[in-house]
Amino acid sequence: MRAPERIIGVEYTGNPVNAEPYWNYMWSVEGTKPELPVVGFGALISIAIIAFISYLASKIEVAVFAFGSLSLLWFMGLWPMTVQTLALALVAVVGALLVAFPVGILASLSDTFYTSVRPIVDMMQTMPAYVYFVPAVALFGFGKGAGVVATTIFAIPPALRMTNTGLRNVPEIYDEVGDSFGANTFQRLKKIHIPSALPDIMQGVNQCIMYALAMAVIAGWLGAPGLGKLVKDAIWWTSLGPGIEGGIGIVFLAVILDRSSQGLITKAAREYGTEVEEASAAAGF
Template identity: 50%
Template structure:
């Protein structure tokens, strides 16, 4: 005997229709703001000549990794390879999308993670939501993003933010909770306010764990670039998608290699922002 079918799909359609009708103006304004951020960051990257940007990126890696010449040389050669393959413009668009998506995801994840670490009811309420966000197939995020924001970079950013946010939130929560209780008691003994305990004790001690969440957020945002290209996000992901559609192995491999190079560079930068003595 077939059980009665619950109208879950119909309920979601009604909810989406209500949001479009009553909150469409808010979504339009939010979408325009995101597009402005992406265009502005992309314009900045395009305004800097490629050789100059390669040099600046290499110096940044050299400085952040505490004078690791090998990584600096890898950064320079990797970005020069991307430039020589004719993928500089798509790479800069991908970098702009990943940067905006990561900033938005962290702007939500870190404060909420700190709040969840200090509130057990909030932590309990967030746990099933984060489980849902992390287990839901990434393609599913594209559907509401397209419905509310159409095609282009904006829905790609929204889907990427939802996909990349959970690890940063979880690790921020975990890092704050793992701060030794003795340090909190010492801060209380000296009469520290909750704000002082947070910014002078908890966050500095939890910073390595928080940065691990930032690193995971960036990597997930990059991994979403190919999927987001299906709804018009553009960038290197679109080059991979075109290579798949045309069965052009060379085109797809070159774009994928450029994504890997950018991922390695961003990974090494975020892993080395916190000095080793702080993570011990």
């Protein structure tokens, strides 16, 4: 007898994904329904750690929301897929920032380089998300690799643009402060420009995270694991319940990541803005 996943077109991977056709087939053939995997209470420790990080980044209200919402997802059996989505998004964010920061800094220092890069960034931000699937699938095929690559590329433009904008909008008086201390270009960039532009840069990081999370969900159509795959399966099998569950999980993750990163933006604006003002006062400006 052929494996049930080959008959119905659904592969059971051991996670509590939308596998209702699989369950129904097994029930009709064997008379027993496969047991859903049980996630241990170690997941609650991970949830507590995430909530604590949210508290450090933002405030207690965000931490309480993070712990409550993620605990609900754990109780619903969606924790494995939540972790997969979060991991895919964060890996893509790291890759996107490794490209966006250096290119954004170079664009702020050179008008010629910025002129050559800007059309590419504009094109990347106007293209539909599904267009990114073409090169990703061509190079890596369907699966996790294509999902990570497509998500990384999709998340680069906002961070790059905000880095360039923030560095270009640093007041000229701050450069005069650096000149009065004899700072060279690198020293001004490190000690003045980046700290002054940090709120804008962090805003770009926030947008990068949101873009990555959005694409990580869409990447479920490429075979990437996580909540996106749950939503995709729900659409495919016209199953309303699992689709709503996956949507709730995605919203919870988006709120946690957005509020935490916004808290970091606020703290960066306070800390580094004060440092630059003190340096200006010391130089007599």
